[in-house]
Amino acid sequence: MRKYDKALVQAIRDKQYTVEEGGMEVLYKPVPDDDRQNAMDPRLYEVAAAKKKMFSDRSKGGYRLSNERNRPDKVTYDLTESEIVCDERLIHVNGDHYIDLFIYRRADIGSSVTPVLIYLHGGGFTAGNIDLFGKQMAYIAEQSGATVVYPEYRLAPETPYPGAHDDCYAAVKYVYENAEELHVDRTKLMVAGDSAGGVLTCACAQKDILDGSNMIRKIYLLYPAPDGRPLEEISEYVWSYDDYPMLDEQRDIALSRVDRIKNSMAVKGTPNLYCQQFTDYNDPMISAYLASDEVLSRFPETVVNNAEFDYLRISGEQFARKLKGLGVNVRLVKYCGCDHGILDMIGSTVQAEEICLCMADELNAML
DSSP: OOOOOOHHHHHHHHHHHEETTTTTEEEEOOTTTSSSTOOHHHHHHHHHHHHHHHHHHHHHTTOHHHHOOOOOOOOOOOOOOEEEEEEEEEEEEETTTTEEEEEEGGGGGGTTTEEEEEEOSTTTTTTTOHHHHHHHHHHHHHHOOOOOEEEEOOOTTTTTHHHHHHHHHHHHHHHHTHHEEEHHHEEEEEEEEEEEEHHHHHHHHHHHHHHTTTOEEEEEEHHHOOOOOOOGGGGGOOOOOOOOOOOOOHHHHHHHHHHHHHHHHHHTTHHHHHHHHTTTTSSTTHHHHHHHHHTTOOOOOEEEEETTTTHHHHHHHHHHHHHHTTTTTEEEEEEEOOOGGGGGBBBTTTHHHHHHHHHHHHHHHHH
């Protein structure tokens, strides 16, 4: 079921347009039913207003990990209309532990060989699980006909750096090395991730390059965090509230969405619950923006997908421009009227469904 008219999904596509900014083309995805510039999507505005109160109430008790992992506000719906098979299996990582993999395929494709997506979820390295992302994976599998693999990597603070990095790269290697058994085409392997999952996706791309493995053919970064450094340590570009024009009547709510991520980065880094004493924000595996030009120039085809009212948008745009300047095939997308975390609410927000369709398009393009 959907909490909106499905026609709104197509409206985003019908209204999308491209603008050249800073020497790079940016594909804009407008709010489907509000043509005012810099207006928040009406459904997201309603959700954001409720979240502002919820976060305000929760902040009175200080930071609590349980609050990050228990998010009743994030409601997802199953949008699939055909049978999707989910195979769950444990894989051994580094010879000392196991992680769970969830593998989604359309039932009607049988043992046909398909492209494959490995999706690395966000959640600040401390939260996120199959309950929150499973319906998105099933929908992408249905709409693309590809195989979608979701690794349940270990979370911080119980498992600090490089635990999640090791788990995610192990999942990539597992899929690549077991392509025949999984009925996937190892030459059509795409890795995607949102937020912290974008960090992990970039790290997998770097490891793949440094290892000389050449497994990953495309990456899809959804509101990623390519630069984990505190603002005061960044000199290569400038972050400013001036880059976030807002409607006066929506300013309080829109600003709260920008500040939510900004404040969490300032307090916890990317976050230090994951880095702890084992690495810092200048590590290219945490801040891909700081990787060497030699490594970045060898990145696979890349899509950087940002949200208008997301604190991380500026670093995402800068990262995309840096890749382009190094000769990488990169495309930059911007969802208008949206903020960080929109994929978390498939069936509740129009853009979450449209993002799933975009990932399906990227998989189909690999055919």
